[in-house]
Amino acid sequence: xxxxxxxxxxxxxxxxxxxxxxxxxxxxxxxxxxxxxxxxxxxxxxxxxxxxxxxxxxxxxxxxxxxxxxxxxxxxxxxxxxxxxxxxxxxxxxxxxxxxxxxxxxxxxxxxxxxxxxxxxxxxxxxxxxxxxxxxxxxxxxxxxxxxxxxxxxxxxxxxxxxxxxxxxxxxxxxxxxxxxxxxxxxxxxxxxxxxxxxxxxxxxxxxxxxxxxxxxxxxxxxxxxxxxxxxxxxxxxxxxxxxxxxxxxxxxxxxxxxxxxxxxxxxxxxxxxxxxxxxxxxxxxxxxxxxxxxxxxxxxxxxxxxxxxxxxxxxxxxxxxxxxxxxxxxxxxxxxxxxxxxxxxxxxxxxxxxxxxxxxxxxxxxxxxxxxxxxxxxxxxxxxxxxxxxxxxxxxxxxxxxxxxxxxxxxxxxxxxxx
Numbered sequence: 574x575x576x577x578x579x580x581x582x583x584x585x586x587x588x589x590x591x592x593x594x595x596x597x598x599x600x601x602x603x604x605x606x607x608x609x610x611x612x613x614x615x616x617x618x619x620x621x622x623x624x625x626x627x628x629x630x631x632x633x634x635x636x637x638x639x640x641x642x643x644x645x646x647x648x649x650x651x652x653x654x655x656x657x658x659x660x661x662x663x664x665x666x667x668x669x670x671x672x673x674x675x676x677x678x679x680x681x682x683x684x685x686x687x688x689x690x691x692x693x694x695x696x697x698x699x700x701x702x703x704x705x706x707x708x709x710x711x712x713x714x715x716x717x718x719x720x721x722x723x724x725x726x727x728x729x730x731x732x733x734x735x736x737x738x739x740x741x742x743x744x745x746x747x748x749x750x751x752x753x754x755x756x757x758x759x760x761x762x763x764x765x766x767x768x769x770x771x772x773x774x775x776x777x778x779x780x781x782x783x784x785x786x787x788x789x790x791x792x793x794x795x796x797x798x799x800x801x802x803x804x805x806x807x808x809x810x811x812x813x814x815x816x817x818x819x820x821x822x823x824x825x826x827x828x829x830x831x832x833x834x835x836x837x838x839x840x841x842x843x844x845x846x847x848x849x850x851x852x853x854x855x856x857x858x859x860x861x862x863x864x865x866x867x868x869x870x871x872x873x874x875x876x877x878x879x880x881x882x883x884x885x886x887x888x889x890x891x892x893x894x895x896x897x898x899x900x901x902x903x904x905x906x907x908x909x910x911x912x913x914x915x916x917x918x919x920x921x922x923x924x925x926x927x928x929x930x931x932x933x934x935x936x937x938x939x940x941x942x943x944x945x946x947x948x949x950x951x952x953x954x955x956x957x958x959x960x961x962x963x964x965x966x967x968x969x970x971x972x973x974x975x976x977x978x979x980x981x982x983x984x985x986x987x988x989x990x991x992x993x
Contacts, residue, residue: 576608577679579895580622581630582615583714584654584685584692587647588728589735589876590887591714594684595648596641597891598712599630603638608899613676613983618652619683619692620993623665625672627983640976642888643966645876648978654993656692659699666699668991673700673707675986680708680898684891686715686726690906691930697904710894711906711926714887716873718769719933722924723908725959727890728873730883733773734960735875736762736817736868741777743866744784744815751813757804757855759865761848762872764819766791767935770872773956774817775948784815786946789851791821792936793945795830800851801858803946808861818847877973881962886919893921917958 581598583591595614602609614628615621621628628649630638641648656665673681683693690711697709713720718729740760747758764770768790775788786807789795807814823829831847848865855861886909893907904926912918940952948956966973 575677576606576610578610578677579612579680579682579898580615580627580673580676580678581612581649581682582618582621582684583647583649583651584618584683584689585651585714586653586716586873587645587651588714588716588873589645589731589879590727590884591651591684592641592644592646592648593884593887594712594714594727594891596638597888597893598682598895599638599641601892601895605895605899609680609895610677613678614649614980616980616982617650618647618654619656619669620652620654621650622669622672623991623993625675625985625987625991627676628980629983632981633978637976637978642884643876643964644975645874648976649980655688656695659695663699666695667703669696670700670703670705670707671987674705676983679706680710680895682710682712682891682894682898684712684714686713686717687720687929687931687933689714690720690926694904694926694930697926708898708901708903709926710898710902711929712890712894713906713908716770717764717767719767719935720929721932721934722929723906724911724919725886725909727883727887729769730880730886730959731875731878732763732770732872733776733956734880734883735872735878736760736770736774737776737960738878739868739872740774740785740815740817744777747784747813747815747864754862755864756808756812756861757814757816757852757863759816759818759848759851759863760785761818761820761865761867763868764791765821766933768792768819768821768941769936771817771819772936772940772948772952773960776953776956776960782811785817786811786814787816788947789816789818789822790936790941790945791819791823792938793941794825795822796825797854801854804855804861805859808859816851818851820847822847876966876975879964880960881964882959884964889921897923917961
């Protein structure tokens with residue numbers, strides 16, 4: 574029997590370190606050529622498999638694959654495409670198996686968040702029911718840090734570092750101008766249901782009175798009166814007020830402050846415009862001059878200031894996924910396990926996908942101060958190690974030197990097309 578090939582795909586919003594996981598998968602597979610044939614990547618994620626649009630990573634040089642570890646975004650393309658349930662659209666899953674069978678694929682590595690874990694689990698279940706041997710391993714990735722059963726998620730540590738640094742630097746700017754100019758600065762960050770990213774901004778504060786002065790979490794119901802009172806109090810005391818707001822900030826009834834009524838490809842409510850919304854409140858009620866910014870893609874693509882801890886974890890989880898597959902494991906996710914003691918240590922464990930798929934890990938209430946506007950010491954102890962260390966990319970002519978792969982297509986073997 575010929576060696577089985579592997580399929581790797583990136584899913585959902587990309588991160589500064591998702592390519593480090595890809596690097597871990599491909600380099601580890603190349604070290605095990607006696608067991609794994611080639612690694613094929615899906616062009617634009619899972620839809621690459623549905624369309625039989627595969628990329629042959631064996632056409633890339635050793636140095637190019639190594640360069641992925643310091644390159645942001647998704648080197649093979651990602652997508653926001655959620656496969657329906659097996660009962661709703663069995664044809665999509667059967668198409669995946671058909672493509673895998675045509676290309677002798679026996680290993681399925683899916684790099685994404687909670688929806689991707691669900692897809693990975695369903696593919697594993699269908700392959701078993703169809704009698705096609707396939708080992709499906711989910712590789713965690715999400716800047717939202719909301720996957721269960723893992724201490725943290727690759728991508729989060731680097732976003733946390735970027736947001737904490739940006740908050741500190743912007744606060745210094747505002748503080749220097751507040752006497753005659755801007756008194757309120759609002760930074761809007763990602764985080765639909767979990768406030769981990771907003772919480773990371775709290776690391777910027779080291780002493781009493783340091784920014785951020787207000788953090789808005791999805792886990793804490795927004796109260797307009799209390800919010801404006803805190804802004805006014807802070808400006809009177811400090812001369813200025815820096816606010817970091819999670820995009821998922823919501824009222825007590827669960828309505829997002831900025832819900833548009835539209836849905837994305839995963840069925841999630843589309844959000845946006847929280848920062849200007851809050852700024853208008855401040856102007857209308859308090860009359861302060863303000864500035865606002867939306868971190869948006871900048872926060873998740875900032876590989877130039879990535880966390881070394883995050884980069885290493887992302888790579889090691891990709892490596893572990895291959896090693897677990899070679900051990901015969903299936904329908905699992907390698908995860909980060911935090912050690913005990915004062916010094917930060919971590920190891921890699923494994924979590925069953927049935928306990929990961931479609932579940933969210935929100936901020937513990939004990940990580941948020943009693944007034945709901947800041948982080949506690951416990952939160953700081955959890956967050957601080959995740960942003961430690963620098964992993965600067967190579968620079969050329971003053972700019973980071975990132976890898977761009979050739980992404981050579983694998984010849985098609987099926988006659989039929991599949992509409993996505």
